[in-house]
Each structure stands twice: as C-alpha cells, then as structure tokens.
Amino acid sequence: MGMPAAADAQPDFGRLIHALSHHLRRRSPVSEGGGELTHMQRHILFYILMESLNREIYQKDVEEEFHIRRSTATGMLQLMEKSGFITRESVPQDARLKKIVPTKKAGRFRTQVQANIARMEQKLADGIPPQDLDTCREVLLHMLGNLTQNERRTDNEQGGNDE
Template identity: 60%
Template sequence: MIQETQQEKPIDTGKLIHMLSHQLKRHNSASEESSDLTHIQRHILNYILFESLGRDVYQKDLEEAFHIRKSTVTGILQLMEKNGFIKRESVEKDARLKRIVPTPKAEKRREKIMENIRATERRLEMGISKEDLETCRFVLERMLQNLSENEEPKNKSEQGGFH
C-alpha cells in the first residue's frame, strides 16, 4: 500500500497577517532606542507631525486614517500627551473640538521616527519586486475594506461625530 504524502495546507490568510503583525511589533520593539513610544504611537506621531504642517489634525482624522476606534485613539493620545509628545488645544469656533499639536519634543524626534519607519519598510520589502508589492498593497487594502464594510460602532460613545 502506497502512503500518500499529505501536502502542507497553506496558512490561513488571517493567521498569516496576525503572524506578520506580531513579527513587525517584535522587530520595532527591538529597534527602538527608547521605550517612550510604541509602534502605533510612532506612526500616529509621524502622521500628526507631517499632516499638521498643512492643516489642523483632530482625533477623528486619526480614527479614520488608522482604522481604529475612538476609545483606542483616546487612550493613545492621552499617553502621548502625558509623555509630552502632543498637546490638545481647543478650537475657537467650537470648544468641543481639540486640535492635536506636536510639541517641540516631538519635533525633535521627527527625523528619527521617519528613519525608523523607512528602515522597517526597507526590511519588509527586501527581495520583493515592485509589482508584487503593488499587488500586495492592493490586496491588503481590499481585505481591509472587506472587513470594514457594514462595520458599526459598538456603542454610542464610539460613534463620535466630533473631531
């Protein structure tokens, strides 16, 4: 009797994305010169630093740009404010709105944050053709859209409406 060799089943897409995310977090933790900013905080601070050069940035912008809930962004911003990277300022036309402004401490970190992000991107893209990267980005963006469609906030506090 001939035994059939069982081909390895490919890793589920969700599991593969989870594994990549975990590895990315480990890589970023190892490459950080200090532990005062997490991976997501670096990306959010980078967004604030560059977007605020041309316009006001609000919490709602971060929720939309990073596809994260209001409560998550609130926690991240509170910690970044406590650590002196941002300040939140009331807006003249609507006191309920808080503009997010990078502090001088954050400005000093701008180049280091950008270089860290660029180095991680270079590492991720090693040995992958430009065409494959474009296809990968397209597919990942579509998967994100698929999971985001018909998504509703779990409670009223996450519906927001204000920046």
Template identity: 50%
Template sequence: MEKEKENVRDMHMGKLVHMLSNQLKRRDSMEAGPSDLTHMQRLVLRFILLRSLHLDLYQKDIEEEFHIRKSTATGILQLLEKKGFISRESVEQDGRLKRLVPTKKAEGYREKILENIRENEARMEQGIPREDYEACKLVLWKVFENLMEEEKKEERRRRDESKTISINP
C-alpha cells in the first residue's frame, strides 16, 4: 500500500485523470448505450435522454455541457439524428430554434443508462469515506475550472491578436 501511495504521489495529475477517464470509457463502452456510437456520441445521447425528462434541450445546451464547438456538436447531433436516436422539432416561438427530442429507439436505453450510472458511482465510491470522496470531487472541479480559465485567456488573446492584425494590415 505504501508503494502505491508513493507511485501516486510521483504521478502527474493529468496522467491520473487520463487513466481514470480511460477506465470510465471502457466501462461505458461495455455496459451502456448503443454499441454503434462513439463514446462521445453515447455521452451526448445520455445527456439528452436524462435532461430531456425535465427540460427542453437545444444544440447550445450540448455545446455548453460538453465544452465543444458548434461544428462538433452539429456533427454529433446530425449523426444521432441519422441513426434514429433523436429528432429535432421546431419551437413555436422561433422556427429557427430546434428542440432535441429522443426517439423511441433512444428511450429504450434510458433505464440501462441510469443503472450503469448508479453502478459506476457505487464502484467509484467503494472503500472511500464519503467526506474524502466529496473532497475529491471538489478538487477535480477546481482543476477543471483552472484549465477552463486558461483556455478562455488563450481565446481572448487570439481574438485580440486577430483584431490587431485586421486593424493594422
């Protein structure tokens, strides 16, 4: 056990997060959702299935939830639509706005997805005191925020740079 602790202490946070992410992807691909979808497509479908129970969803919600660009979200949603997992319905107030609606085909996966989430959460919490588990989640969220802030700074820098270039040809 001491050797494990030493190895973890010497490990970069990014490597540990990457290992955890790979493990979760493996579990997800083995257990939940349609096998003809990529991991990211399954995550988006899962989000649509669970969130649409309570709220209307739009492409912008997908972009914000997964921190992806509009073009990436468009590609994923077009594929989910083509494979019959979602449909897009016009909204009464604005015909340009399309609500994302899971189809009956997608609905068939909802309970299995919920079961998979419960099982994975229980597996991850196993042997960890609740307080430590919650502290870990808070630390991981802060790490995420730090990285997002850095990304936002870089985007602002690029935007400012492009303005300077277009102003001073």
C-alpha cells in the first residue's frame, strides 16, 4: 500500500481510511469480551465503561458518539445485554427512557481495554510529529462532519430519518 505514483495525484481517502480500519480491527485482541463481542461492540463497551463513571449513558449517546442509526445501536446493545455486558434500567423521570449500565462482567475488561487502546494509539502516532497529529485529527473530524452532514441531508430528502 504505497502512495500514488504521480506527485499530483489526489489521495484516495476512503481507501486509506478503510485500510487503516482493517488493520486496527485485525490487531484488536479478541480476548476483550472473551470473543463474545465484535470490534464495534468492544468500542461501544469501552465508551460505556468510561463515560458511565461520570454520567448516565443512554442509547442516544451511543448513536451520536459512534454516528450510527437507532436500529444499529438497538441491535448491538441488545446483543451486549444478552451477553451480560450491560443492563438497561428505567429512570424515574421517564419510564420509556433506559440508562445503559455496565455489568461487573464488563467492568473486568476496563483495564485491559484501556491498555490495548493506549498501546494502539501509541503505535498509530509513532514517529509522527505532534503538530501533524493535530492536523490529521482536525482533517479527519472535518471529513466526518462532511459525511454526517451529507447523510442527514440524504435522510431528510428521502423522508426516512432513522435517528
């Protein structure tokens, strides 16, 4: 996977991001979640584990953090609940609203997940100057915003907003 041959060729961002994502998934240890969780579910579980230390977490938070549709979040959270990693508890102010609570089973993976993510982040940033990492982060966030904005516009035009 080299750079384009011509100096003036435009980079294929989608292909590069896909390749990077593929390598991250391949290097993600299966032992987190005992092989019961997918790569995405492990990321969601880590988010729930960390954020729930400071505030209540709801499905909408997961949808927004990971830019996924309600139906996708529902399916993943149901499987995580069935596997015993989370529970959903009603809140007093609105019985329809359910907060997501990590179980003790999930809590056992917190330290391992933190260490693995820190190791992967360090490997990703190896040899890259901090200012380049900052620029990369800004550009990736901008690209994500472009796609999110485009997705919302498309959903609204089709009349089917699943969020």
